Amino acid sequence: MADVISPQPSRETDRSAERLKRIRDGLSSRHAREKRFRAYGLAAIGAALAFVAILFVMILSKGLPAFTQATMTLDVFFDPAIIKVEPKPVPQQGQSPAEFRRATLDWERQVTMVNWNRVVETAIKNAAPDMEVDTRQALSIVETNERFLLRDRFVADPGLLGKTIPVDMLGSANADNWLKGNIDRSLPDAQQQLSAPARALADKLLEEGKMRFAFASHIFTNVDSRSAPASAGLAGAFVGSLYMMLVVIVLAVPIGVASAVYLEEFAPKNRLTDLIEVNINNLAAVPSIVFGLLGAAVFINYFRLPLSAPLVGGLVLTLMTLPTIIIATRSALRAVPPSLRQAALGLGASRTQTVFHHVLPVTFPGILTATIIGVAQALGETAPLLLIGMNAFVAAVPATPLDQSTALPVQIYLWQGNENRNFFEARTSAAIIVLLGLMITLNAIAIFLRTRLERRS
Amino acid sequence: MNKDTVMEPNAMQLPSERIVERSDLYSIKSSTVRTPDETPLPTRVKAREVSVFYGAKQALFDVSIDVPERAVTAFIGPSGCGKSTFLRCLNRMNDTIEGCRVTGRIELDGADVYDPQLDVVELRARVGMVFQKPNPFPKSIFENVAYGPRIHGLARNKTELEEIVVGSLKKASLFEEVKDRLHEPGTGLSGGQQQRLCIARAIAVSPEVILMDEPCSALDPIATAKIEELIDELRANYTIVIVTHSMQQAARVSQRTAFFHLGILVEEGPTETIFTGPREKRTQDYITGRFG
Numbered sequence: 063m064a065d066v067i068s069p070q071p072s073r074e075t076d077r078s079a080e081r082l083k084r085i086r087d088g089l090s091s092r093h094a095r096e097k098r099f100r101a102y103g104l105a106a107i108g109a110a111l112a113f114v115a116i117l118f119v120m121i122l123s124k125g126l127p128a129f130t131q132a133t134m135t136l137d138v139f140f141d142p143a144i145i146k147v148e149p150k151p152v153p154q155q156g157q158s159p160a161e162f163r164r165a166t167l168d169w170e171r172q173v174t175m176v177n178w179n180r181v182v183e184t185a186i187k188n189a190a191p192d193m194e195v196d197t198r199q200a201l202s203i204v205e206t207n208e209r210f211l212l213r214d215r216f217v218a219d220p221g222l223l224g225k226t227i228p229v230d231m232l233g234s235a236n237a238d239n240w241l242k243g244n245i246d247r248s249l250p251d252a253q254q255q256l257s258a259p260a261r262a263l264a265d266k267l268l269e270e271g272k273m274r275f276a277f278a279s280h281i282f283t284n285v286d287s288r289s290a291p292a293s294a295g296l297a298g299a300f301v302g303s304l305y306m307m308l309v310v311i312v313l314a315v316p317i318g319v320a321s322a323v324y325l326e327e328f329a330p331k332n333r334l335t336d337l338i339e340v341n342i343n344n345l346a347a348v349p350s351i352v353f354g355l356l357g358a359a360v361f362i363n364y365f366r367l368p369l370s371a372p373l374v375g376g377l378v379l380t381l382m383t384l385p386t387i388i389i390a391t392r393s394a395l396r397a398v399p400p401s402l403r404q405a406a407l408g409l410g411a412s413r414t415q416t417v418f419h420h421v422l423p424v425t426f427p428g429i430l431t432a433t434i435i436g437v438a439q440a441l442g443e444t445a446p447l448l449l450i451g452m453n454a455f456v457a458a459v460p461a462t463p464l465d466q467s468t469a470l471p472v473q474i475y476l477w478q479g480n481e482n483r484n485f486f487e488a489r490t491s492a493a494i495i496v497l498l499g500l501m502i503t504l505n506a507i508a509i510f511l512r513t514r515l516e517r518r519s
Numbered sequence: 520m521n522k523d524t525v526m527e528p529n530a531m532q533l534p535s536e537r538i539v540e541r542s543d544l545y546s547i548k549s550s551t552v553r554t555p556d557e558t559p560l561p562t563r564v565k566a567r568e569v570s571v572f573y574g575a576k577q578a579l580f581d582v583s584i585d586v587p588e589r590a591v592t593a594f595i596g597p598s599g600c601g602k603s604t605f606l607r608c609l610n611r612m613n614d615t616i617e618g619c620r621v622t623g624r625i626e627l628d629g630a631d632v633y634d635p636q637l638d639v640v641e642l643r644a645r646v647g648m649v650f651q652k653p654n655p656f657p658k659s660i661f662e663n664v665a666y667g668p669r670i671h672g673l674a675r676n677k678t679e680l681e682e683i684v685v686g687s688l689k690k691a692s693l694f695e696e697v698k699d700r701l702h703e704p705g706t707g708l709s710g711g712q713q714q715r716l717c718i719a720r721a722i723a724v725s726p727e728v729i730l731m732d733e734p735c736s737a738l739d740p741i742a743t744a745k746i747e748e749l750i751d752e753l754r755a756n757y758t759i760v761i762v763t764h765s766m767q768q769a770a771r772v773s774q775r776t777a778f779f780h781l782g783i784l785v786e787e788g789p790t791e792t793i794f795t796g797p798r799e800k801r802t803q804d805y806i807t808g809r810f811g
Binding site for chain 1: 666
């Protein structure tokens with residue numbers, strides 16, 4: 063009896079033990095695979111973070127010093143022996159406004175003809191009386207446009223004649239580079255930008271505290287300059303970018319959102335809408351320089367809009383950003399559960415009411431994010447702008463979107479390509495920091511608004 | 520000037536007239552309501568040879584049925600038998616599905632529902648719907664219920680709107696539970712409460728017919744019992760059509776039952792008859808659980 067029954071359960075236990083053994087055998091390789099995959103993931107994230115860290119460290123270490131520049135405070139004597147001009151004209155009885163204007167202009171011309179370099183040179187030499195430097199050497203450590211600033215100061219206040227006042231003067235780019243050590247200080251004279259006496263002068267002024275590194279606010283307030291590299295700034299490019307962003311926001315957002323809403327909520331699903339959808343998806347993948355060509359052909363050649371204008375740049379960037387906004391908005395709309403639409407429709411809401419009362423409010427954070435990402439992408443775009451002439455050298459802040467201008471990324475491209483600044487000056491990195499700062503600000507706004515809106519709904 | 524004074528009260532009175540008229544209707548008729556076994560109730564919705572196609576595939580074959588007034592009609596049948604499809608024909612929710620085509624004739628109070636002249640917005644105001652999964656709007660409880668009356672212009676002013684909202688919530692037996700948090704989001708309620716909120720939202724528009732598409736399938740037994748109780752109460756004032764997977768539910772809440780199978784309306788009649796002595800063998804098999 064016992065013999066008959068016993069084989070049965072033992073086979074059972076054998077089988078279940080066998081099964082358990084197989085599962086256990088497989089376990090170790092399964093765990094190993096899991097660990098391996100996790101390690102790959104960690105390695106990938108680690109590599110990505112490392113690259114980001116390297117990028118930021120390099121940009122910050124190169125760019126941050128550019129936000130301070132060698133500045134000297136000199137006692138400037140408005141020497142009547144050099145500044146030989148008549149007193150500034152004042153309106154006189156019986157003089158017409160035109161005559162007064164002419165007299166003023168004549169006087170200003172006289173002031174401009176004054177050898178202001180001489181005034182600057184004297185001030186420098188007085189600051190370091192024991193240094194043996196000639197005129198050229200003395201002037202080579204000061205920014206070339208400082209003489210015009212002195213003139214402007216005098217035009218504004220002719221009473222300065224014969225007085226001595228302390229004036230902050232920007233050091234020249236070469237002096238700045240020398241003092242910051244951007245140029246190898248051990249290089250022989252022939253390879254240095256400044257002559258030996260000029261270098262010694264700069265060193266001495268720094269040592270004596272007459273030269274210091276001050277915050278270079280002119281990076282934000284000045285426009286680009288070629289003759290006075292140390293005082294070149296981003297103001298023109300910044301305003302140009304701002305105008306383009308405005309154009310993009312005003313055009314791309316309503317057009318993009320409206321097309322997305324129409325295509326997703328109202329358009330019948332047929333061949334034509336399929337074709338449109340495929341085309342929009344393809345447009346998002348078109349290289350941006352192609353949009354530049356399109357812009358040059360359509361807006362400039364056909365519509366005769368001005369070259370280098372932020373308006374045209376904005377239009378080109380709008381074309382480029384539209385697919386991004388449309389696709390992102392559509393996916394936000396698609397993510398709305400159909401039950402929400404059914405609830406509204408079931409109550410007798412019309413399609414438009416359903417969309418505007420229920421669907422859009424839910425998708426608003428998504429649309430907003432899409433918009434800001436699109437605008438940030440447009441802000442950082444360079445290639446299409448080169449083709450519509452925005453890589454021109456523009457030394458003015460554009461007053462309207464139709465004025466010639468450049469843009470932040472294009473300004474970086476221009477500076478980076480300038481042989482004078484390429485290696486020695488950190489200006490490019492400083493511009494990159496400004497651009498990145500702007501981008502990070504935009505993204506931070508997007509995240510802030512999204513979380514706020516999501517919390518509210 | 521004169522015109523204005525004449526026009527305005529008229530325009531203002533219109534919605535309230537409708538409300539008064541309807542509530543009068545209910546109060547008179549609800550006293551005369553009887554069980555369907557005694558006297559046949561007047562037909563509210565009439566369907567004749569309704570077929571539905573999804574693209575090339577036919578989902579419903581020649582369904583003809585009369586839905587009586589102020590009674591609960593249950594549609595039962597196995598999954599995919601077309602009962603929900605047919606329900607969605609009654610307020611033309613199938614319009615929103617791409618490639619869906621309906622043939623045949625559906626009448627609401629003798630008027631063709633699929634008449635191109637008929638405004639679907641008006642139809643859906645008259646035929647409300649409650650869905651399988653509770654789907655409150657991501658807004659406050661108050662706004663959820665107020666939305667329907669607001670878009671249809673049913674309330675003359677804020678006080679009236681509040682009356683409608685409170686009344687609807689009371690009718691949906693939800694008011695006591697939410698009266699202190701009317702302005703909190705409707706999505707924060709429990710599943711059963713959400714479904715009752717959806718019912719309150721549907722009845723706030725004072726529809727004549729309420730379609731319910733498996734309203735309890737996402738709920739636990741206690742919430743289900745509450746909804747069933749509510750359906751039984753609503754029967755006095757509304758024509759209710761309910762799709763359900765639970766035969767016990769059909770037996771509990773409905774007066775008439777229709778059994779669908781493979782897109783065909785197999786049998787339809789008083790609930791008692793369907794459950795105790797069905798004519799068709801397929802009905803018998805389904806009810807006794809032989810397939811499903």
